[in-house]
Amino acid sequence: MEVNLLRYMKFLRDFNFKDKKVLIRVDFNVPLGDDLKVDNSEDWRIEATLPSIKYLLDQGAKIILLAHLGRPNGKIVEGLRLDPVAKRLGELLGRKVIKLDDCCSQKVKDRVSQIKVGEIILLENLRFYPEEKNNDRQFAKQLASYGEIYVNDAFGVDHRAHASLVGIPKYLPSCAGLLLEKEITALTKVLDKPERPLVVIIGGVKISTKIKVIKKFLKKADNVLLGGALANTVLAAKGIAIGQSVVEEGMIEEVKKLELTDIKLHLPVDAITSTDPLGKSDIRIAPIGNTNKEEMILDIGPDTNNLFRQIISQSKAIIWNGPMGLIEVDKFVEGTKKIAQVIANNDSYSVIGGGDSIALIEEMGLFDKMSHVSTGGGAMLKFLAGDKLPGIEALG
Numbered sequence: 331m332e333v334n335l336l337r338y339m340k341f342l343r344d345f346n347f348k349d350k351k352v353l354i355r356v357d358f359n360v361p362l363g364d365d366l367k368v369d370n371s372e373d374w375r376i377e378a379t380l381p382s383i384k385y386l387l388d389q390g391a392k393i394i395l396l397a398h399l400g401r402p403n404g405k406i407v408e409g410l411r412l413d414p415v416a417k418r419l420g421e422l423l424g425r426k427v428i429k430l431d432d433c434c435s436q437k438v439k440d441r442v443s444q445i446k447v448g449e450i451i452l453l454e455n456l457r458f459y460p461e462e463k464n465n466d467r468q469f470a471k472q473l474a475s476y477g478e479i480y481v482n483d484a485f486g487v488d489h490r491a492h493a494s495l496v497g498i499p500k501y502l503p504s505c506a507g508l509l510l511e512k513e514i515t516a517l518t519k520v521l522d523k524p525e526r527p528l529v530v531i532i533g534g535v536k537i538s539t540k541i542k543v544i545k546k547f548l549k550k551a552d553n554v555l556l557g558g559a560l561a562n563t564v565l566a567a568k569g570i571a572i573g574q575s576v577v578e579e580g581m582i583e584e585v586k587k588l589e590l591t592d593i594k595l596h597l598p599v600d601a602i603t604s605t606d607p608l609g610k611s612d613i614r615i616a617p618i619g620n621t622n623k624e625e626m627i628l629d630i631g632p633d634t635n636n637l638f639r640q641i642i643s644q645s646k647a648i649i650w651n652g653p654m655g656l657i658e659v660d661k662f663v664e665g666t667k668k669i670a671q672v673i674a675n676n677d678s679y680s681v682i683g684g685g686d687s688i689a690l691i692e693e694m695g696l697f698d699k700m701s702h703v704s705t706g707g708g709a710m711l712k713f714l715a716g717d718k719l720p721g722i723e724a725l726g
């Protein structure tokens with residue numbers, strides 16, 4: 331299916347954008363600080379859309395951007411307005427971004443209809459409207475009426491069947507932007523024809539959101555490494571004591587159905603444990619199975635790190651999603667940092683996804699050492715699991 335995607339889709343090069351009003355759906359869902367600003371280390375999702383925006387400016391287009399922020403549940407939430415995002419985009423582009431305060435008023439309609447070549451307008455957070463999530467036909471039609479061509483450059487949210495993603499293409503000629511094209515190309519490469527050995531490293535918290543990918547790659551990959559709280563649920567499913575560790579109880583039965591003795595599957599062999607998740611006391615290295623009742627597993631241990639390092643170093647393709655430990659606490663970030671460093675040092679093809687993992691590699695200055703940093707969290711997992719993404723399907 332994925333290979334065909336690139337065959338049947340249209341791309342920016344297939345259109346003449348001169349003097350055209352172009353609606354671009356982007357994923358600017360970035361964390362805002364307490365000061366409601368976009369931190370420079372958190373703006374990679376905005377940066378990733380610059381190639382398409384610059385290309386369209388060069389082509390003489392009039393640009394109208396559509397985006398969401400957070401989950402305001404169909405209501406106006408002042409702290410989720412897109413002004414900080416517009417400001418950061420303006421800084422990155424070195425030109426003015428005109429931010430409007432809603433999506434559907436007469437004022438918006440008038441301003442958008444008068445847009446000039448070279449102008450960039452960003453509409454307000456689409457999710458202030460329940461119609462966005464409900465994939466409301468009238469809402470999509472209204473948004474579509476602002477433009478002449480629709481570009482989807484919002485890979486990170488393409489797993490949602492929302493109006494701006496699946497509704498608008500029904501009314502306008504549509505294509506994938508440069509970011510979406512790059513995402514599909516990179517992910518298809520590791521999915522369909524990876525160099526071998528292929529290793530898949532999965533961490534984070536919820537095995538429920540990642541089990542499909544784990545199952546898929548237990549069949550496809552040469553090695554699957556599990557860490558983070560997610561590995562606790564697998565250890566619990568194997569009957570191993572995990573003390574007070576974070577676990578997804580409701581998933582234990584489901585996890586038992588996995589091929590848990592598969593030699594491709596590698597679980598932590600030791601851990602950094604403590605009774606205190608803030609890391610202030612009782613920190614020790616404990617072999618797996620040796621966790622006390624009061625303790626939590628908070629990072630992978632040195633033996634696990636060595637084991638994982640060896641496997642990663644011998645791999646020619648790497649997929650990584652989710653931290654190996656409680657990375658918000660300095661004492662428990664080391665395991666994940668070491669894994670990030672090993673991936674960065676390896677010249678194999680590496681694909682990294684997941685907000686928390688990417689924030690860490692950005693902080694470590696390793697962003698450019700990875701072959702592809704995906705702007706998708708949930709979207710990347712769904713794509714790799716082989717699911718169809720509604721936003722992408724709608725372009726066919």
Ligand code: ADP
Nearest residue numbers: 534535558559628652655656657684685686687
């Ligand atoms: P990503 O955003 O990279 O996909 P997730 O959102 O799935 O990753 O998971 C990230 C979270 O997992 C982080 O907040 C991290 O603290 C947490 N985490 C990982 N391992 C543990 C652990 N052993 N105990 C508690 N939390 C953990």
Ligand code: 3PG
Nearest residue numbers: 357359401486487707708
């Ligand atoms: C993301 O941040 O993963 C995307 O923007 C989708 O956001 P959502 O999970 O709130 O739909």
Ligand code: MG
Nearest residue numbers: 684685686707
């Ligand atoms: Mg996350």
